[in-house]
Amino acid sequence: MLQPVHRRAVLALGSAALVAGAWPLRALAQREAxxxxxxxxxxxxxxxxxxxxxxxxxxxxxxxxxxxxxxxxxxxxxxxxxxxxxxxxxxxxxxxxxxxxxxxxxxxxxxxxxxxxxxxxxxxxxxFVNALALSPGTPAKSLPGYVQWVRTQGGGKGNVGVPAPASVPEFLVQALGRRFGLDLLAAPYRGSAPMMADMLGNQIGAGVGSIPDFIENHKAGKIRVVAVMGRARQAAVPDAPTFAELGLKGFEEVxxxxxxxxxxxxxxxxxxxxxxxxxxxxxxxxxxxxxxxxxxxxxxxxxxxxxxxxxxxxxxxxxxxxxxxxxx
CATH class of the missing domain: 3.40.190.150 (Bordetella uptake gene, domain 1)
Structure with missing residues (x-):
């Protein structure tokens, strides 16, 4: 039989071993969190x-x-x-x-x-860059065509979706209106997904968002990206000119x-x-x-x-x- 002193020593060693063994488990759990x-x-x-x-x-x-x-x-x-x-x-x-x-x-x-x-x-x-895209029900094929369409169909007034209020897309919509003499209203959404849903459903004629927001539906022919920000055209949409090419400068930074x-x-x-x-x-x-x-x-x-x-x-x-x- 162990004497009391020896028994306490064994218990202490056992407790120490349990604590020491717990550290690797705790570290493993932290790594796997x-x-x-x-x-x-x-x-x-x-x-x-x-x-x-x-x-x-x-x-x-x-x-x-x-x-x-x-x-x-x-x-x-x-x-x-x-x-x-x-x-x-x-x-x-x-x-x-x-x-x-x-x-x-x-x-x-x-x-x-x-x-x-x-x-x-x-x-x-x-x-990445932001871009202007047209909904399937909008007949225009380019930014100049869209400008003309808004003038003839909407009396110079049009709504353009943006994925968030007070965003670069909203400021771009305002700049487009000033540059081409249109009364364009930025319609803010809670993200690009609901904006895209309304564009595909022709609830709104155009939208400004990022290329990642538009690219899948653009490639599928469901919408048309007609202009992009930046200093050069984008490989993902090579046929879309920059806004600077079309006469709107100030949006070259990406x-x-x-x-x-x-x-x-x-x-x-x-x-x-x-x-x-x-x-x-x-x-x-x-x-x-x-x-x-x-x-x-x-x-x-x-x-x-x-x-x-x-x-x-x-x-x-x-x-x-x-x-x-x-x-x-």
């Missing part, structure tokens, strides 16, 4: 499709589940606020383009987040797509996710898929994404100021 990719728009839109392409491959390079979580509404504002509230533990990122990160802070007095203070860039993976994490996320976690993203976008099948979705694929490490974000925000500030828009 899913990475959440927040998306600020509904399922079925361009951002959602892009997130799911990346998530499907990221899980293999990270060695953990990756889930896409749609926090739709307010042009990505809800998802951005969710990112701010998330624990900075490397398990939550926000897949966003320019609207949530660069534009909302310029058009809202109190967006509920400050990208410079509340977020940290992880890495970027693509740029927006970006990237991943962002809550401020305070350990640099090691950011580097780990960024390195996995670099491997994913280097895969030929991923590059092909993202290109068919209308993106110009190109990996941007953390500091490069931060620089692009600052430059694009400055360019958009000029466009918004020129429009006369005041933060709401």
């Amino acid at each position: 899913p990475l959440r990719i927040l998306v600020g728009f509904p399922p079925g839109g361009g951002s959602d499709a892009i997130a799911r392409v990346l998530a499907d491959q990221l899980k293999d390079f990270l060695g953990q589940p990756v889930v896409v979580e749609n926090r739709a509404g307010a042009g990505g504002q809800i998802a951005a606020q969710a990112l701010k509230a998330a624990e900075p533990d490397g398990r939550t990122v926000f897949l966003s383009h320019d609207h949530s990160i660069s534009i909302l802070p310029l058009v809202l007095k109190n967006p509920g987040f400050d990208p410079a203070r509340d977020f940290v860039p992880v890495a970027g993976f693509a740029t 927006p970006y797509y990237g991943l962002f994490a809550p401020a305070g996320t350990p640099q090691a976690a950011i580097d780990r996710i960024g390195a996995a993203l670099a491997k994913v976008v280097a895969l030929p099948e991923v590059r092909e898929r993202l290109t068919t979705l209308g993106l110009a694929v190109g990996y941007m490490p953390q500091q490069q994404l931060a620089k692009r974000e600052r430059a694009y925000t400055a360019a958009l500030a000029k466009i918004i100021e020129a429009s006369g828009y005041r933060p709401q």
Whole structure:
């Protein structure tokens, strides 16, 4: 029989062994906890499709589940606020383009987040352009044809769908109206998917959104992309001229797509996710898929994404100021 002192020693050793054994299990559970990719728009839109392409491959390079979580509404504002509230533990990122990160802070007095203070860039993976597309019931085949159609059919007045209020598409609609002497009203939707549904149903004659929002239906011949932003025509829609070619300048800067994490996320976690993203976008099948979705694929490490974000925000500030828009 063990003496009391020996018995206590054995129990202490056993307890220590249990604690020591618990650490690997706890570490394993932490590694296997899913990475959440927040998306600020509904399922079925361009951002959602892009997130799911990346998530499907990221899980293999990270060695953990990756889930896409749609926090739709307010042009990505809800998802951005969710990112701010998330624990900075490397398990939550926000897949966003320019609207949530660069534009909302310029058009809202109190967006509920400050990208410079509340977020940290992880890495970027693509740029894209916005475009004007015509619905199947709109007979015009080009932007000049659309301008003429609005003048003759609508007395110079027309509605153009945009995926979010106070967005680059809305400012582009206003600029088109000023340039061509039309009374164009931007009709805001809660994301590109409901806007596309109304376009396909001929509830609205035209829409401005990103190439990823339009590309599948454009290729299927259901809608027609007739003009694009940027300094050059886009490989996904080579027949569509730039707005600058058609006489509307000021929309040459192109927006970006990237991943962002809550401020305070350990640099090691950011580097780990960024390195996995670099491997994913280097895969030929991923590059092909993202290109068919209308993106110009190109990996941007953390500091490069931060620089692009600052430059694009400055360019958009000029466009918004020129429009006369005041933060709401």
